[in-house]
Amino acid sequence: xxxxxxxxxxxxxxxxxxxxxxxxxxxxxxxxxxxxxxxxxxxxxxxxxxxxxxxxxxxxxxxxxxxxxxxxxxxxxxxxxxxxxxxxxxxxxxxxxxxxxxxxxxxxxxxxxxxxxxxxxxxxxxxxxxxxxxxxxxxxxxxxxxxxxxxxxxxxxxxxxxxx
Amino acid sequence: xxxxxxxxxxxxxxxxxxxxxxxxxxxxxxxxxxxxxxxxxxxxxxxxxxxxxxxxxxxxxxxxxxxxxxxxxxxxxxxxxxxxxxxxxxxxxxxxxxxxxxxxxxxxxxxxxxxxxxxxxxxxxxxxxxxxxxxxxxxxxxxxxxxxxxxxxxxxxxxxxxxxxxxxxxxxxxxxxxxxxxxxxxxxxxxxxxxxxxxxxxxxxxxxxxxxxxxxxxxxxxxxxxxxxxxxxxxxxxxxxxxxxxxxxxxxxxxxxxxxxxxxxxxxxxxxxxxxxxxxxxxxxxxxxxxxxxxxxxxxxxxxxxxxxxxxxxxxxxxxxxxxxxxxxxxxxxxxxxxxxxxxxxxxxxxxxxxxxxxxxxxxxxxxxxxxxxxxxxxxxxxxx
Numbered sequence: 001x002x003x004x005x006x007x008x009x010x011x012x013x014x015x016x017x018x019x020x021x022x023x024x025x026x027x028x029x030x031x032x033x034x035x036x037x038x039x040x041x042x043x044x045x046x047x048x049x050x051x052x053x054x055x056x057x058x059x060x061x062x063x064x065x066x067x068x069x070x071x072x073x074x075x076x077x078x079x080x081x082x083x084x085x086x087x088x089x090x091x092x093x094x095x096x097x098x099x100x101x102x103x104x105x106x107x108x109x110x111x112x113x114x115x116x117x118x119x120x121x122x123x124x125x126x127x128x129x130x131x132x133x134x135x136x137x138x139x140x141x142x143x144x145x146x147x148x149x150x151x152x153x154x155x156x157x158x159x160x161x162x163x164x
Numbered sequence: 165x166x167x168x169x170x171x172x173x174x175x176x177x178x179x180x181x182x183x184x185x186x187x188x189x190x191x192x193x194x195x196x197x198x199x200x201x202x203x204x205x206x207x208x209x210x211x212x213x214x215x216x217x218x219x220x221x222x223x224x225x226x227x228x229x230x231x232x233x234x235x236x237x238x239x240x241x242x243x244x245x246x247x248x249x250x251x252x253x254x255x256x257x258x259x260x261x262x263x264x265x266x267x268x269x270x271x272x273x274x275x276x277x278x279x280x281x282x283x284x285x286x287x288x289x290x291x292x293x294x295x296x297x298x299x300x301x302x303x304x305x306x307x308x309x310x311x312x313x314x315x316x317x318x319x320x321x322x323x324x325x326x327x328x329x330x331x332x333x334x335x336x337x338x339x340x341x342x343x344x345x346x347x348x349x350x351x352x353x354x355x356x357x358x359x360x361x362x363x364x365x366x367x368x369x370x371x372x373x374x375x376x377x378x379x380x381x382x383x384x385x386x387x388x389x390x391x392x393x394x395x396x397x398x399x400x401x402x403x404x405x406x407x408x409x410x411x412x413x414x415x416x417x418x419x420x421x422x423x424x425x426x427x428x429x430x431x432x433x434x435x436x437x438x439x440x441x442x443x444x445x446x447x448x449x450x451x452x453x454x455x456x457x458x459x460x461x462x463x464x465x466x467x468x469x470x471x472x473x474x475x476x477x478x479x480x481x482x483x484x485x486x487x488x489x490x491x492x493x494x495x496x497x498x499x500x501x502x503x504x505x506x507x508x509x510x511x512x513x514x515x516x517x518x519x520x521x522x523x524x525x526x527x528x529x530x531x532x533x534x535x536x537x538x539x540x541x542x543x544x545x546x547x548x549x
Contacts, residue, residue, distance in 0.1 A: 003232060003405070003469065009250075009306040010233065010406035014315060018382070018410060021319045026374035029326035033352055034373060036333040043338055 221487055223480035231400045231472045232283055234310040235262040239395050247313055250306040251278070251285065262307070276303065311407070314399030318386050326381070355380050355523060363527035368534050372527065375418060379411060380523040387468060387515030391508065402518070403468030405461065412461035415526040416454070423533040430537075460525055467518050471511045478503045 144150055237245040246263030251274065258274035265272060268280040271290055276299055279288035285307070287299035308316075325344065332345040341349050355377050360369040386407075389397040401407055429435065431449045433442060478500040486493025 003228060004465075006406040006409050007233060007309075007404075008304055010309065010311055010404060011410055012306060013308070013312045014407050014410040015413075017316060017319055018378075018414065021322065021382075022375060022378050022414075024323060025326055025378050029323075029330040030352075030374045030377050032330040033326070033333050033349070034356070034370075036337060037349065037353060037356075040338060 221480075221483045223477065223484060226480060227473055227476040229283070230476055231403060231469055233404060234283060235265070235280060235285070235307060236267070237310045237313060237395060238398070245313075245395070247310065248308045249278075249285065250308065251275075252304040252306055254302045278303075310399050311401050311404050314386070314389065314396070314401045315407070317396055318382070318389055318401070322378075322381060322385060351381075352377060359520070359524050359527050363524065364531040364534065368531075369527075371422075372418075372530050375414070376523050376527055379414070379526060380519050383411070383464065383522055384516060384519035387518060388512075390468065390472065391511050391515060400469065400472050403465060403472055405465045408461040408465040411464070411522065412457035415460060415529060416457040418526075419453075419457075419529050419533045422530060424536070426535065426537045427533045456525075456529055460522060464518055464522055467514055471507070471514055475504055475507050475511070478507065 143153060235249060236247055239245060244267075246261045249258070249260050249262050249264075251258040253275045255275040258278075260272055260274065262280075264270065265278075265280040271277050271279040271288055276287040276296075277290060278285050279290075280286075281288065281295060285303070285305055287296040287303065288294075289296055326348070329345050329348045332343065333341070333349075336342065336345065340346075356369070356373060359380075360373055360376055363369075364372055383402055386401045390400050390402060392398060431453065432446055434445055434449070437445060482493050482497045482500050485496040
C-alpha cells in the first residue's frame, strides 16, 4: 500500500527541518516565552504575597492603634482618678489643718479668758476683802459706840458660850 | 452565558467555512482524476490501468490520491503549483521542476528517462512504454513534494508566529499578554502544567519543554492545515506515515539519550524479579521500548488519515450515486454535506486531541526515563493537580 510505505525523501526532509525548527524555536521562541511566563507568575505570586503582607500589617497596625487608644484611655482614667484623689486629699488636709488651727486658737482664747477671769476674781476678792474690812470697821465702830451696846453684846456672846 | 453563545456561534461559522470549502474544493478535484485517466489511457496505451475501467469513477483511487503525497500542489481545476524534484541516482543528482512531467503525460530526460507513474517517479522506457524496475531501484526521491512543501510552509508559519509571540512577550515583560500572545500563551501554559509537569515531574520537566511544545504545535497546526482543503492547506502531512515516524523517532531518541541507570535497570533486569522470569520479561521490555514510539506513529497516522478518508468517502458517494442518476447524486450530496459538517467538527477536535495525546505520551515516556524511582516527590503517579 502506498499509504503505509514511508518515503525516504519525506523522512529526510522532515528529520532535517524538524531538527532545525526545534533548535530555532527553542532558542528564539520557547525560551523567552517560558521565561516570561515564569517571571510573570512569580511577579503575580509576589504581588499577592505583598498584598497579604500589607493586609496583615494593616491588621497589626489597627490592633496597635486600638491598643494605644485603650492605653491612652486608661491613662486618662488614671490621671483623672489621681487628680480626684489629690483634690480629696487636699481638701481633707485643709480641713484637718483648719480644725487644728481653730482648736489651737480656741485653746489660746480659752486660756486667756481663764487668766483674765482669774485676775478679775482675784481683784474682786481683794476689793470684797477691803470692803468687808471697811464695813466691819464701820459696824464695829457703830456697835461699840456706847457702853450699853457693848454690854448687850457681851451678854449675848456669853449666852452662846454657856455650857461649852 | 452570552459569552458561551458567542463562542458557539463562532464555532458554527468556523465549521460551516470548513464544510463550504470542502464542497467547493473537492468537486473539481474529484472530477479531475477521471479526465486525466481518460487522457492517459488514450496517450499511453500500456499504462497498467487494467484494474480500472476508463471513464468510471473510482472512489478508492481518488481517495488514496488525495491523502497520499504528490509531486505538485493542486490549486483548482487543472492548475497546480509545480514543485522541485530532487533525485539521487548512482550517476549523481538530478534537479528539475515537476511541471516537466505534465501531470504524468511526459517524460523528463536527466541521468535517466524519468516519468511520473501512479504518484511515484520511475525510470521509464518511452519506446516500449514500460517501467525499468532495475534502474528505478537505483534512484532515491528527495523531491520537495507536496508534503515537504506543506511542512516547510507550516514551519515558516510556526517560526513567524512563535518568534513574534516571543518578541511580544519580551516587550510586554511583566504585563498582561495581548493579541496573538494571549492566544498562544494559554496553550503553552497548558502544555507545561497539564502535560509536562504531571508526567515528568516538577524538577525535571524544563529541559523537555522545547521539544514538547514544538511537537504539540507542529502536529496541531498541521492537523488544522490538513483540514483546509485548498492551498495553503490540503496536504495530509500529519497523516503521512513518514512524518509520524520521524516525530516518534525523535521521542525514542530523546528517551534513550536522557534515560538514567534506573530506567535501563528496569528494562534489562527488573529488580526483585527471579532470573527465569527475567528471561521472558526482558525481551518483552526491550520490545516495549520500540513498541511505544511505534504505537505513537501509528496512532497519529491512522487517526488523521482516517479522518481525511471518511470526509473524502462522503464526497465520493455523491459521484458514485451521481453516475447512476443525476438526481440521486444531488440527493446524496445533501446527506454528504450534513455528514461532512459533522466530520469537520469532529476533525477539529481530533486535530487538537491527537496533538495532545502525542505530546502527553511523549512526556510520559520521558518521565519514565528520568524517574529516579526512590524519590516519592517525583514519581509519575504522585502528581496531582
